[in-house]
Amino acid sequence: MSRAAVVAGIGSCLPPRAVSNAELSARLDTTDEWIRTRTGIARRWHSDAGMATSDLAVGAGANALKSANESIVDTVIVATTTPDRPCPGTAPLVASKLGMTGAAAFDVGAVCTGFLYGLATGAGLIATGSADRVLVIGAETFSSILDPADRSTSVIFGDGAGAVVLRAGEASEDGAIGHCDLGSDGAGQDLITVRAGGSAQRLSGVAPEPGDAYFAMAGKEVFWRAVQRMAESCRGVLNVTGTRIDEIDWLVGHQANQRILDRLADDLGVPRDRCVTNLAEVGNTAAASIPLALDHAHVAGTLRAGDRVLLTAFGGGLTWGSTVLTWPALKRG
Numbered sequence: 409m410s411r412a413a414v415v416a417g418i419g420s421c422l423p424p425r426a427v428s429n430a431e432l433s434a435r436l437d438t439t440d441e442w443i444r445t446r447t448g449i450a451r452r453w454h455s456d457a458g459m460a461t462s463d464l465a466v467g468a469g470a471n472a473l474k475s476a477n478e479s480i481v482d483t484v485i486v487a488t489t490t491p492d493r494p495c496p497g498t499a500p501l502v503a504s505k506l507g508m509t510g511a512a513a514f515d516v517g518a519v520c521t522g523f524l525y526g527l528a529t530g531a532g533l534i535a536t537g538s539a540d541r542v543l544v545i546g547a548e549t550f551s552s553i554l555d556p557a558d559r560s561t562s563v564i565f566g567d568g569a570g571a572v573v574l575r576a577g578e579a580s581e582d583g584a585i586g587h588c589d590l591g592s593d594g595a596g597q598d599l600i601t602v603r604a605g606g607s608a609q610r611l612s613g614v615a616p617e618p619g620d621a622y623f624a625m626a627g628k629e630v631f632w633r634a635v636q637r638m639a640e641s642c643r644g645v646l647n648v649t650g651t652r653i654d655e656i657d658w659l660v661g662h663q664a665n666q667r668i669l670d671r672l673a674d675d676l677g678v679p680r681d682r683c684v685t686n687l688a689e690v691g692n693t694a695a696a697s698i699p700l701a702l703d704h705a706h707v708a709g710t711l712r713a714g715d716r717v718l719l720t721a722f723g724g725g726l727t728w729g730s731t732v733l734t735w736p737a738l739k740r741g
């Protein structure tokens with residue numbers, strides 16, 4: 409018997425305001441038709457003034473704790489690209505707001521791959537005996553860093569949060585987190601970036617351009633790398649775990665673009681109707697994307713106990729990662 413982290417609960421949280429394609433088309437040079445056909449997105453969600461990433465993280469975390477029948481954990485990990493402040497991390501505040509002052513708490517920054525990096529980290533803490541229960545949250549308020557004049561990013565990204573509770577268990581149990589394939593390529597840091605605000609810009613002696621405080625993405629270059637890296641990473645984790653692709657019931661890819669998800673499925677040989685997708689309803693929520701998709705599929709009854717699920721993500725860094733697990737029986741958050 410070997411000790412492993414096991415998924416014990418799941419939850420999510422969306423902010424209050426749905427932003428339709430029609431609303432964006434009224435202020436940007438775009439159309440509902442372009443957005444739907446090029447991305448698959450129908451709406452995304454924006455936070456209200458006065459909200460921050462920690463609010464969504466607390467909402468998702470509380471729902472995941474409820475689903476796991478837990479009130480406290482040893483460690484809280486928040487994966488985010490949009491922390492409440494550059495310093496300190498958001499996770500300690502989230503732990504406090506959830507009534508867990510004293511718990512270990514830290515942020516993970518791997519952009520859209522952040523949740524899988526956080527999941528691997530939390531699972532590692534449990535496997536080594538450093539923690540018995542870990543709350544892993546992916547949370548974003550991307551609306552806070554989008555350039556309102558940039559149609560290529562404004563139509564895609566949205567806010568949201570998703571979370572899982574991990575508990576100590578056995579590697580043979582449903583929900584056990586096994587091998588995680590993780591990778592990065594820092595040479596691609598300019599492809600998905602916020603140029604201003606970090607040490608490189610502050611110490612450059614050059615004042616930032618007005619747009620540098622906003623999120624920027626070289627969409628076309630990112631598109632093909634996303635398909636290629638996620639496919640390679642999936643093959644890596646299937647290989648290490650000795651899993652055949654036809655044993656996978658559901659592919660849960662980072663919800664970046666429906667065309668990326670379709671190409672990834674075709675490349676791997678997974679039927680498109682075996683791909684979990686909530687992209688149309690929430691857009692690309694970066695680090696929140698995978699746990700949000702999992703929770704929505706869990707609540708909808710799409711994911712059933714015993715299903716083999718392949719998770720994969722790609723994002724800024726560049727970063728990528730994948731893991732495979734057997735979906736456990738979970739309560740709703």
Ligand code: UT7
Nearest residue numbers: 437438442446520559560563627628630631634664665723
């Ligand atoms: O989350 C991290 C990972 N993210 C991703 O993986 C996202 C990857 N990239 C994408 O999803 C796509 O590249 C985008 C959705 C960002 C763009 O779609 P595309 O089909 O690659 O469009 P494009 O960048 O090649 O642009 C085609 C045309 C351009 O016009 P011209 O130069 O052909 O006249 C763009 O200016 O579409 C134009 N365009 C738009 N038109 C209407 C770009 N954005 C829009 C828009 N509405 N919102």
